[in-house]
Amino acid sequence: MRGSSLATRLFLSATAWVVVILVITGFILSSVYRDATERAFDRRLNLYLRNLVAEVATPDEPPDHQFQSLGEPLFELPLSGWYWQITRTDTEKGETRVSRSLWDKKLPKLDEHGADLTAAGVRLGYVDGPEGQNLRLVERPVDLGADGKYLVSVAGDATEIFDETRSFDYYLGGTFVALSIVLLLTTIFQVRFGLAPLKRISDSIADIRSGRAERLEGEFPVEIAPLARETNALIDANREIVERSRTHVGNLAHAIKTPLSVIVNEASAHGADPFATKVLEQADVMRDQVAHHLERARIAARVTIIGTVTEVAPTIEALRRTMEKIHRDRGVVIEVEGDAQAKFRGERQDLEEMVGNLVDNACKWAASRVFIEVRVERPVGPGAAPILRITVDDDGRGLSAPERAQASRRGQRLDESKPGSGLGLSIVVDLAALYGGGFSLGNAPIGGLRAELTLPGV
Structure with a gap:
């Protein structure tokens, strides 16, 4: 996130935390609801199991009246997913009685190592049913002494558990999505208006x-x-x-x-x-x-x-007229081209001193022509200020790279025959630096020396 704003970083950080918290909360709530649904299902199975155990414990009741107190029609519907089974375990033959819903099938026995065991001696777990159904099974061994030992099992279609949990997850997901949108909008509002004083500063x-x-x-x-x-x-x-x-x-x-x-x-x-x-x-x-x-x-x-702000065009025009008068005997023509609306963020006398030194030097060395160009480069990135670029070209002999380096040093004069103290270009360099600008020398397209000045614009 290099270069990103504080508001963006705060928003992304808040968004990440909201997403993480909601995901964790959703996972916890889904797990809790699944456990609660499973416990409710187990209570229903245990109720049927207790009724069956009670029936097994009263063998004197006529067979046609046994197991009528369960009150669940699904035990009568073939392969309905709800089954019970009573298996005698103390005989080799292993007599088994099953609900009508099992038809001619049998329930598997729970693996002792993979099932949960309650304090009442009831084992609970998941098994595959007769039709490939996923069943929730509870079983309990019953010892009637001389009347025999039995394993009583009751199974119910676990699809009810999964469907209930899935429906809850859908509702929970929708609620959390809506909550996320509200929280994110709230975060955007807080970040935007909370950081407004910093923007003012x-x-x-x-x-x-x-x-x-x-x-x-x-x-x-x-x-x-x-x-x-x-x-x-x-x-x-x-x-x-x-x-x-x-x-x-x-x-x-x-x-x-x-x-x-x-x-x-x-x-x-x-x-x-x-x-x-x-x-x-x-x-x-x-x-x-x-x-x-x-x-x-x-x-x-x-x-x-x-x-302060200074209009550039009037300043350049005044300098042009003055320099043409000063160098009239040499017949130097000064041409000006550029943005008429250009403005310099600084004092007029400082602009006159910098540009005046450059134009004066150009006129001294020019053969017949000096060209001044003024451009304003508008900012590209946010917060960037406009740049005022002033170039002064002459058609003189120009300068080599070592001479250009020497020319901007304080007190250095390349030709003692020309008037001056040698401080002109160094003053330009210093003043430009004080305004946060720059100065450079190069080759002019018209054949001589190019002096380029960059300053803060408006």
């Missing part, structure tokens, strides 16, 4: 992550309320940690700015000195790095706490 956390809310709001059941409180406390603690970290980075950056300004001023006073020129060059790099880390602290705090 999940949706609320998704709203917090996407920037539509800041805390878990609303009333929750007593069992779920501690989870909501702890989640809100975790959000508050996270906000405090991020804010504290941003403050520390800002304080450090501002503390560095003052001595850095002093160094720049002193070096500017000796502008003709090569050493001063080098100091000014490195001071500019340090300023870029300080600004970069301040920006990272600002973005980290904002992305972690609250998200």
